[in-house]
Amino acid sequence: MEVGDNMETITEDEAELYDRQIRLWGLDAQRRLRAASILLIGLKGLGAEIAKNIILSGVKAVTLMDPNNIDEEDKMSQFFVSNAPIGQNRAVASAAPAQLLNPMVKVTADASDPSNKADDFFAQFDVICATGCKNSLQCRLDNLCQEKKIKFFSGDIFGFYGFMFSDLGRHEYLHEEIKKRKKDDDDKEDEGVTVTREVSNFSRLEDELKFDWTADTPGMKKKIRQTPSAFFITRVYEEFLELHGRRPSVATMEVDSKELQNLRILILNKLGVPAKCIPEDFYKYGFGELSPVCAIVGGVLGQEIIKAVSQKDAPLNNFFLFNGINDEGMVDKISL
Amino acid sequence: MALTAALGSEQMDALNKCKVLMVGAGGIGCELLKNLVLTGFTDIELIDLDTIDVSNLNRQFLFRKEHVGKSKAEVAKESALKFNPDAKIKAHHDSIFSSEFGLDFFKGFTIILNALDNRAARNHVNRMCLAADIPLVESGTAGYLGQVNPIKKGVTECYECQPKPPAQKSFPGCTIRNTPSEPIHCVVWAKHLFNQLFGEEDPDEDVSPDTEDPELTADAGKAALDAEAKKDAIGGIERKSTRAWAVETGYNAEKIFNKLFRDDIKYLLSMETLWKERRPPQCLDFHDLPGKGNQSLSVRSTDVWSVQECADHFSRCVSKLKQDLAGRGDNGMLVWDKDDHHAMDFVTSVANIRAYIFGISLKSGFEIKSMAGNIIPAIATTNAIIAGVIVMETLKILAGKLDKCKQVYLNRVPNDRKRLLVPCALDPPKPKCYVCSSKPECSVRLNTSKVTVKTLQDKILKGHLNMIAPDVEIDDGKGTILISSEEGETEDNEEKFLSDFNVGNSTRLKCDDFLQNYTLVVIVVQEEKLEGDAEFEVVGDMSECHPAEDEAATSTNGVSSSAKQTTDEDDDLVVLDDLEIDDTKQAGVENSESRKRPAEDLEPPVMAKRRAAEGGDSEDVIEIS
Numbered sequence: 001m002e003v004g005d006n007m008e009t010i011t012e013d014e015a016e017l018y019d020r021q022i023r024l025w026g027l028d029a030q031r032r033l034r035a036a037s038i039l040l041i042g043l044k045g046l047g048a049e050i051a052k053n054i055i056l057s058g059v060k061a062v063t064l065m066d067p068n069n070i071d072e073e074d075k076m077s078q079f080f081v082s083n084a085p086i087g088q089n090r091a092v093a094s095a096a097p098a099q100l101l102n103p104m105v106k107v108t109a110d111a112s113d114p115s116n117k118a119d120d121f122f123a124q125f126d127v128i129c130a131t132g133c134k135n136s137l138q139c140r141l142d143n144l145c146q147e148k149k150i151k152f153f154s155g156d157i158f159g160f161y162g163f164m165f166s167d168l169g170r171h172e173y174l175h176e177e178i179k180k181r182k183k184d185d186d187d188k189e190d191e192g193v194t195v196t197r198e199v200s201n202f203s204r205l206e207d208e209l210k211f212d213w214t215a216d217t218p219g220m221k222k223k224i225r226q227t228p229s230a231f232f233i234t235r236v237y238e239e240f241l242e243l244h245g246r247r248p249s250v251a252t253m254e255v256d257s258k259e260l261q262n263l264r265i266l267i268l269n270k271l272g273v274p275a276k277c278i279p280e281d282f283y284k285y286g287f288g289e290l291s292p293v294c295a296i297v298g299g300v301l302g303q304e305i306i307k308a309v310s311q312k313d314a315p316l317n318n319f320f321l322f323n324g325i326n327d328e329g330m331v332d333k334i335s336l
Numbered sequence: 337m338a339l340t341a342a343l344g345s346e347q348m349d350a351l352n353k354c355k356v357l358m359v360g361a362g363g364i365g366c367e368l369l370k371n372l373v374l375t376g377f378t379d380i381e382l383i384d385l386d387t388i389d390v391s392n393l394n395r396q397f398l399f400r401k402e403h404v405g406k407s408k409a410e411v412a413k414e415s416a417l418k419f420n421p422d423a424k425i426k427a428h429h430d431s432i433f434s435s436e437f438g439l440d441f442f443k444g445f446t447i448i449l450n451a452l453d454n455r456a457a458r459n460h461v462n463r464m465c466l467a468a469d470i471p472l473v474e475s476g477t478a479g480y481l482g483q484v485n486p487i488k489k490g491v492t493e494c495y496e497c498q499p500k501p502p503a504q505k506s507f508p509g510c511t512i513r514n515t516p517s518e519p520i521h522c523v524v525w526a527k528h529l530f531n532q533l534f535g536e537e538d539p540d541e542d543v544s545p546d547t548e549d550p551e552l553t554a555d556a557g558k559a560a561l562d563a564e565a566k567k568d569a570i571g572g573i574e575r576k577s578t579r580a581w582a583v584e585t586g587y588n589a590e591k592i593f594n595k596l597f598r599d600d601i602k603y604l605l606s607m608e609t610l611w612k613e614r615r616p617p618q619c620l621d622f623h624d625l626p627g628k629g630n631q632s633l634s635v636r637s638t639d640v641w642s643v644q645e646c647a648d649h650f651s652r653c654v655s656k657l658k659q660d661l662a663g664r665g666d667n668g669m670l671v672w673d674k675d676d677h678h679a680m681d682f683v684t685s686v687a688n689i690r691a692y693i694f695g696i697s698l699k700s701g702f703e704i705k706s707m708a709g710n711i712i713p714a715i716a717t718t719n720a721i722i723a724g725v726i727v728m729e730t731l732k733i734l735a736g737k738l739d740k741c742k743q744v745y746l747n748r749v750p751n752d753r754k755r756l757l758v759p760c761a762l763d764p765p766k767p768k769c770y771v772c773s774s775k776p777e778c779s780v781r782l783n784t785s786k787v788t789v790k791t792l793q794d795k796i797l798k799g800h801l802n803m804i805a806p807d808v809e810i811d812d813g814k815g816t817i818l819i820s821s822e823e824g825e826t827e828d829n830e831e832k833f834l835s836d837f838n839v840g841n842s843t844r845l846k847c848d849d850f851l852q853n854y855t856l857v858v859i860v861v862q863e864e865k866l867e868g869d870a871e872f873e874v875v876g877d878m879s880e881c882h883p884a885e886d887e888a889a890t891s892t893n894g895v896s897s898s899a900k901q902t903t904d905e906d907d908d909l910v911v912l913d914d915l916e917i918d919d920t921k922q923a924g925v926e927n928s929e930s931r932k933r934p935a936e937d938l939e940p941p942v943m944a945k946r947r948a949a950e951g952g953d954s955e956d957v958i959e960i961s
Contacts, residue, residue, distance in 0.1 A: 015637060015702070019391040023706055024479045024713035027638065049720065052397055056716045073338045075420075079370055082419045101397055159342050228754070250341040288342035291374035292731075295367060295724030300756065303480075303717040314749060320756065324728050327742050329757030331750040 010034075014104070018058055029310035030058065036309040037061040037124065041114050041141075042131035043090040045077025045289035046157045049298025050129060050305070051098050052079075057306050061106040063125070064098065066091035067113035073250065077157075077291040119144055127305055129153040134245070135209070135238045142167050142205045151308040154205065155301050158237040158247070159286040160324035161230050162297035166304055167202045167318060173311045174198075202318055208334045214272035224273055228330040230321035232277040236263045237286060250287050257283050285325055293324050300329070339376045343731070350734040351376050355444065358382040359432055359461050360451035361412040363714050364475055366398040367723030368451050369416045373423050375727055381445070383428040383437070384409040389675060395716035432457050433804055439853050442468035447733060449726055450474045455500065459771075459802040460852065462487065462495035466772050467853035471733050473726050479713045482722040482746040486729045488738055492762040494772035508868070510549040513542060515610055516694050519687065523707045526686035527672055529596070530679065532578040533587075533654075534661050534670040543578060543596070545604045552609055587658040589651035593622045597689055617693045622647065626692070637701040643692050646685035653682035674709030683708050721746055725757070770801075770856060781861045782872040784834040784843075789826075791871060792834065792845075793819050800874050801856065803849040810837060811844035811857070821850065834860070 010018075010027055014034075022030050036059045040051055043066040055062055070090050075082045080094040095109035114130070115137050122128060122141070128150055130141050138154045145152035146169050155164040175198045213224060240248055240256075240263055248256035260283035268275055300320045307313050316331045323329075340348045356377055358365060361384035372380055386408045388399045398415035399408070407429035417425060430436065442448065442464045450472060452458050458474065465472040466489045474485040474495050487494055511517070512525050528541035585591045597620040605616055620643070627642025641649065656678045661670055672679050684701040687708075691698050705711060725744045732740050742759035750756045770778040780796060787796075797806045797819075805821035818837060820826040829837075839845070841862035848855045866873055 010638070012636065016390050018394050020711070020714040021394050022702075023711060024715060053717050053720060056394055056397055058394070075374075076339045076342065076376070077374055079374060079419045082374060083421060100400060102393075103401075226754070250338045253341055284344070288338045290342060291371045292724035292727035295371055295720045295727075296757075299717040299719075299721035299724065302720070303715075306717070316750070316756070322757075327725070327728065327744055327757065327759040328755070330754045331756050332754055 029312040038127040039125040045294035053302025064091040065110040077289040157289040162322045164301045164320040228321040230323040354446040357445040361408040363719040365451035366396045381426040463852040480748040484725045486741040496771040497766040497769040513546040522687040522690040526683040589654045649685040777857045790830040
């Protein structure tokens with residue numbers, strides 16, 4: 001993301017194509033976007049949404065990485081391959097339709113397993129976004145990213161639920177505020193834009209998940225009550241993924257439902273939070289990836305990648321949690 | 337099926353039976369169509385009149401460069417079919433106002449989803465849905481902000497329950513013609529000039545100095561006029577139309593330039609009262625301009641042109657537009673279009689020349705396009721999120737859980753209660769809504785001896801009250817027909833004044849729109865003179881009568897300083913003004929101050945609203961700090 005004086009100005013063609021967004025975030029932000037290389041791991045429904053959003057925005061390059069093959073569930077949310085034959089590699093099959101969205105972005109596919117990649121591989125990217133990955137892999141990549149000053153994101157969708165996590169390390173950005181000013185000569189108000197340079201500090205995913213909820217204080221009770229339900233709910237699914245190496249599946253719905261109910265108790269005990277934090281019937285709404293939920297979380301996540309790269313506007317720090325059962329879309333930081 | 341398992345079989349049954357109409361296939365529409373097809377909707381019709389433009393491609397992902405110029409509805413359908421070839425999608429490349437889409441058409445759907453970009457179409461679809469009693473999900477985005485609003489007749493507010501501020505900010509004529517002080521004033525003047533020279537002439541868009549400026553005493557204006565009349569300057573201040581004069585000169589760029597920017601400015605300078613406390617304008621001569629001698633002519637839209645460059649672009653554009661006009665034959669005219677390079681460059685150069693004259697900062701073509709084209713910034717992510725929310729609300733409506741539906745707002749930053757997406761309870765219909773109440777009525781203040789039948793029809797009923805083809809009958813016991821939607825029946829009435837038909841204070845006009853299946857009683861409130869010389873003011877219910885709110889329009893976006901005076905007619909308009917008004921309502925005061933709140937301050941009203949609406953939910957209300 002080197003943005004120096006030698007960076008080329010935006011061409012007239014680009015100005016025309018990106019007109020409506022440049023009017024929102026400005027030319028400098030667009031220039032920074034054009035210099036960014038992004039690794040996107042996981043090309044299920046959420047991954048497809050993120051890929052679409054960042055490719056449209058005009059980043060430099062996007063590498064789509066997924067070791068898995070297209071399955072039945074992709075039909076309900078992965079629009080790049082929803083009509084492709086089952087069994088092809090997801091990343092490879094997605095690359096061509098993804099490329100069509102914007103010929104100015106370099107789109108490549110990689111069918112390898114991210115957990116088998118050496119640390120050095122990741123150093124070539126400005127942003128790494130891991131979707132559909134086990135918690136352990138998310139934490140490893142996050143730590144690696146902080147070491148190499150790479151912006152890290154992760155996220156996943158389970159039916160009606162979804163989350164996004166971001167760790168931008170120490171992130172500097174420009175904050176614009178439109179302020180009304182009284183003009184001296186008459187009563188008219190004038191609006192001026194003030195730009196300030198701000199810093200936001202992020203924590204590691206590892207530390208967020210280690211947070212101790214057990215203190216028996218009014219403050220902690222309040223915190224638990226204010227923490228979005230989707231945080232606790234998605235913990236259960238992450239646990240499932242970690243233990244079984246796969247997501248709950250429609251094909252094994254009955255068994256998986258039982259296991260999810262067991263894991264609910266396990267998570268509640270592990271965190272030491274009250275039972276009401278995870279509704280008992282939560283598991284009924286967590287199969288597959290619903291397209292509109294992917295669109296919502298993928299929209300937020302895509303925008304956060306754009307913000308991180310363009311260094312424009314305050315980033316969400318650090319979870320975005322969506323619960324489609326009650327339309328809740330909340331931002332929270334677990335550790336204080 | 338994975339989808340059935342994820343959604344549950346009941347929801348899936350409802351979905352399978354559902355026939356959905358999508359109105360609009362643009363920014364929100366592309367995302368929405370994708371979500372619908374993937375979520376298992378298989379019976380979809382979509383309507384869009386628009387064709388694809390390059391500037392759509394950064395977000396309307398169903399379209400690609402090779403589709404530019406083609407029908408949005410058709411291409412969206414083809415692209416979406418690739419997601420699921422079994423879906424049944426019917427595309428209409430047509431206007432939603434077309435009589436083809438009457439009540440029977442609307443009644444054929446289970447639900448209507450709006451993905452529109454302008455208020456007129458939103459109003460119309462709202463009325464059609466009310467008439468057909470079909471649920472509607474309304475939506476809008478602007479920049480980072482967005483909202484989704486489920487609407488059901490008799491249960492929730494309709495789209496028109498809350499009055500909206502004027503779509504476009506207007507400026508006093510004398511500011512535009514005599515004393516511009518902001519770049520936007522020059523842009524408005526430049527667009528008026530375009531119409532005067534090449535488009536449809538509108539007496540309200542005069543570009544010459546205004547001798548009736550209230551700041552001038554009658555004497556001063558007259559003295560100036562007399563002084564000027566003695567001069568025999570070419571195109572001086574003859575009472576001749578700008579167009580006729582331009583045609584006579586053969587659209588000579590130099591002559592036009594010197595008339596507008598030298599002679600007219602001299603004349604303005606003679607109105608000395610105007611410049612007592614203002615910086616006086618500065619005359620320009622075509623052959624002696626700042627920036628002269630720079631060899632290369634900048635064409636980059638992000639550069640600010642020098643005055644000389646502006647004059648060069650002006651000359652180039654005038655000659656090109658003259659040719660375009662000639663190509664339209666006798667009585668042909670051009671319609672200003674921000675995407676026509678010559679029309680746009682004309683406005684950029686003229687606005688900047690005028691800005692220079694009045695000591696106002698010059699702007700790049702890019703910035704002027706925002707102002708002149710009323711462009712609302714738009715991005716893929718906001719549209720994706722809002723389209724996702726639309727489907728979430730749609731699923732609830734189809735499952736018969738309207739009570740679980742929310743109005744959902746997308747904020748730019750999370751509010752005090754951590755919410756980026758803010759769900760608010762739906763309000764019941766407003767009892768006196770002039771659209772959805774059982775006997776719609778509204779009052780219009782006007783002077784019956786100054787307002788013609790044509791003004792009533794075009795500006796009030798169609799322009800302001802969004803009727804398509806009204807029939808108007810005076811409720812005078814005789815059933816006098818004032819306006820008939822049948823061609824040729826009441827044309828003779830058009831130029832007559834309302835008073836000629838004995839329309840006076842408290843006269844009730846029964847206005848009926850057949851297509852919208854909508855009858856509105858307009859109650860005339862006789863006023864000799866209205867604030868700001870307005871021709872009329874629609875006040876809905878007289879008890880809510882309040883002065884005109886010019887400034888409200890500026891607060892509708894809060895998105896980008898460049899889109900300030902706009903709201904309508906471009907991409908994906910958001911109607912955040914609802915919020916401001918909610919705030920007023922919640923506070924229980926009719927305080928005009930609070931209605932001017934910029935959209936940036938979204939949270940407080942939403943919070944207030946939610947607290948009031950869900951007061952019992954202590955979990956959600958306590959800690960606001």
